[in-house]
Amino acid sequence: MMAIIPVVLCGGSGSRLWPASREAHPKQFLAFTGDKSLFQDTLARVRGPAFDRPIVVTGSDYRFLVAEQMRAIGVKGEIVLEPMRRDSCAAIAAAAEIAKARDPQAIVLVLAADHAIPDIKSFLDHVARGAAAAEAGRIVVFGIRPSRPATGYGYIRPGATTAQAGVAEVAAFVEKPDQATAETYVADGYLWNSGNFLFRATDFLGELERLAPEIGRPVGEAVAKAARDLDFLRLDPEAFGRAVSKSVDYAVMEKTSKAAVVPSDFVWSDVGAWNAIWNLADKDENGNAAQGDAVFLDAENSYVHSPDRLTAVVGVEDVIVVVTRDAVLVVGREQAEKVKTLVARLSASGRKEATENLKVFRPWGSYDSIDQGTRHQVKRITVDPGCKLSLQSHFHRAEHWVVVSGTARITIDDKVGVYAENESVYIPLGALHRLENPGRIPLDLIEVQSGSYLGEDDIVRYEDIYNRG
Structure with a gap:
């Protein structure tokens, strides 16, 4: 059997896992059950x-974060950038076109970047079953045997068995049910729709042309006109923008006669809300679980996410507490799905905490906001080894830099200096300047900004190796 090409869909905001997950740094890039992010765990499985x-x-906003997390675990691959969101079908179609160009007979395994599957061996056993059906021309979906009558998932009604062992035809896809209907589905042997697929690229693209050419044709054109940008492949925005926004289930899977399902026994979660994190976590004798520094007293069946500070909970049951540097969430476990509604309300009221993090990731590293006033702002800046910021200037602020650890090469107008731990430098307002890390360890420094305007848009870039505007 030829090697399978994994396709990892890495979009979405993960708002149900706020405040840890935010649009600027969503859940797929976070670690909840170990030291690797959900995205990195997904790559490790394949x-x-x-x-x-x-x-x-x-998407373009996540490109450097994707590249860095792949580099950190030693995975090389093709990073494809969507110009705008067009739901799952267009994303899968673009990947199928690229896979077909790599190998006309390519078998593609489509995975969401933010799902948790702890038992890798069992997962791979099910992939092998599905691969045999894919080679026979089937478009395969993995259907999870339900552990409970969940209302947050779509379901699959399996039909007759196929010629491939462990694979059935799909009799029907059904929408997310109410509680009573979900109980009936579980009793009748329905499966959760995992949203993970396996197929030959040519079979999927053929069905897409037949069933949804309003997606397949513009996406094919967007791939054909794609342009290289550093290590990324940018799909043509004009062509991709003409693709209809539709999920792959609606566009193809519910209509095709080639759909098949692998009834799957491996543990799976779409990590859709905080109660899912509690379900996955290792618990103490009272059913409590935590990530970070937490203490429980007379508490039961509760979860604490507090990576940066001690959090103590006393005398509570079935509660989730999430603590970040700028927000605290307390929610009943059975109400965790309502967090998405909360985030929408915060966004509507203009609260930046709904989407932005205090820690901001950049292609060269990151910065943390420590303190801010009307005419000053303090940041901790981390520059990765061998990286450098753009050559830039500011109209409205001056900056003071103090090196905390590592070595900094700093350009100020026509002068270049090297600064070590505990040394400092002043960047006058309007000066042309650049910060670099020439060393082999991360460079950490404290930046104090002062001036009449401190926004991130007060940056004029003259040279930038990351092709930012």
């Missing part, structure tokens, strides 16, 4: 001789 280099489909 390493080895059975798999070819992955294709990751994401």
